[in-house]
Amino acid sequence: MAKTITVRVPVRIDLAGGWTDVPTYCKDHIGEVVNLAINRYITAEMHIDDERRISVRYSSDVPIGSGLGTSAAMNVAFLSAIAGDGKSPDEIAELAFQFEALLGNTGGRQDQWASAFGGFQHLRFVGDKVISKQLNPSSKFIEDLERNLLLFDSGITHVSGDLHDSVWQRYANGDKDIPEALRRIRHMAQEMVVAIESENIPGVGISLFRTTKSVDLLDKAFDEPFRRVLKPLWGDYIFGWKAMGAGAGGVVGVMLEDEGCRSEVMAVAEKNGWKHIDWAVEQQGIQRTVNLHE
DSSP states (O other): OEEEEEEEEEEEEEEEOTTTTSHHHHTTSOEEEEEEEEEEEEEEEEEEOTTOOEEEEEEESSOTTSSSOHHHHHHHHHHHHHHOTTOOHHHHHHHHHHHHHHTTOOOOSHHHHHHHHOSEEEEEEETTEEEEEEEOOOHHHHHHHHHHEEEEEOSOOOOOHHHHHHHHHHHHTTOTHHHHHHHHHHHHHHHHHHHHHTTOHHHHHHHHHHHHHHHHTTOGGGTHHHHHHHGGGBTTTEEEEEESSSSSSSEEEEEESSGGGHHHHHHHHHHTTOEEEOOOBOOOOOEEEEEEEO
8 A cells, every 4th residue: 555654853052062062072972952843844755556556755944054954854754754654853963963974974963853853952972872861841931032133044065075074174183172172062051051041041042142252262164154243233132043953154143132123133134145044933843744655
């Protein structure tokens, strides 16, 4: 009997800690990340016809290279479609990570876990092990965050391989500045957990900014596309900003000082050609349905 398996998974916002989930770092230290899934999705649909021939297609709500973990989400959706029957979300997430590693991707595991589980997560990375704690802030906090954290697509493709390679080469060469920067980035994840658990919106904004300043210690070039636009707004209109990926382009998150500052920030973003992205928290991860056809 023919059947169609459809899998929808969310992409994510990286609030703090990104970089410390990379295996190069996790083999020596514990990494920590705080992220949340949003209502922008990758969908994979696999059709098996009466002769057991397979076709698979994808669709995406967001452009690739946006810094929202789209590549990992694609693989989570794909592997859940073709091999997800009976597998847990963390098993699918690890399969997706290993699949990407076979293709030469040296990134971390946060994106796969965000798509597989959804919601707010505090992730700890110990070697190859991922320890996930779901954070459950109130609906009021979530509504406040959705109103005050603006997302903009800068239009700059999030491709920064040379910059990333340089950081990890410096790490391998024993540059002491890199482990110190990564230690601070991990600390920002811990600080972000406190802000979320205490439902402190200004604290989230300040942690975003402090995370960005910590990434500057790796290389200021990662944040340069956003700094030149947003620095004049800091202190008067916004608490801070953060690249939603590892930097050098893609989507940026901007935390308002208060909702009354929205129009000023939107105007500056529009003037610079940035596109506003409406978003909301997505509490579900993998959403898999199977339809049989006569």
